Amino acid sequence: METCFINSPLGITKIVGDENGISVISILAEGEVSKTIPKPLKECVAQLGDYFDGKRTEFTFNLNPTGTDFQQRVWQELRNIPFGKTISYLDLSKKLGDAKAIRAVASANGKNPLWIVVPCHRVIGTDGSLTGYAGGLWRKKWLLEHENPSQQQTLF
Numbered sequence: 001m002e003t004c005f006i007n008s009p010l011g012i013t014k015i016v017g018d019e020n021g022i023s024v025i026s027i028l029a030e031g032e033v034s035k036t037i038p039k040p041l042k043e044c045v046a047q048l049g050d051y052f053d054g055k056r057t058e059f060t061f062n063l064n065p066t067g068t069d070f071q072q073r074v075w076q077e078l079r080n081i082p083f084g085k086t087i088s089y090l091d092l093s094k095k096l097g098d099a100k101a102i103r104a105v106a107s108a109n110g111k112n113p114l115w116i117v118v119p120c121h122r123v124i125g126t127d128g129s130l131t132g133y134a135g136g137l138w139r140k141k142w143l144l145e146h147e148n149p150s151q152q153q154t155l156f
Contacts, residue, residue, distance in 0.1 A: 002038035005031050006045055009052055010139050013115070015041050021064030025115045027135045044117075051116065054146075057083035059117045067111065074108035081122045084148040088126040110134055116143065 012031035016024035043061045050056035093102040112120040121143040125131040133140035
């Protein structure tokens, strides 16, 4: 496995992966940016850069996260949430076939190893509140606003 660290508007981003795909993208409170990017990670780095520059709404590089079958199902469903949209934990549970599994779905969501690319930040409370984000609610808010900026209305 190869690892690199890049700068992002939300802090240092750690990327881990190999020729089989990216396994981990996480945000760190601090760290040092890598001087070189290993070849298997270059496409991920480029696409994340495009995302933060507002030029990308989906990711096409290979993913290879480690998790249980249930976690993998949840993470796959997260990838179906359109850019700029949100879904509640309850609705996500219903899409997975069991509204009563809301706590398990929330737990799997919280264990998502692929920050931004598997968009767990797009899951909100049933009442529309920003709840439960491992990277901090301020980052969740930033990501949601980045993906769906409010348009200034013109007066004339």
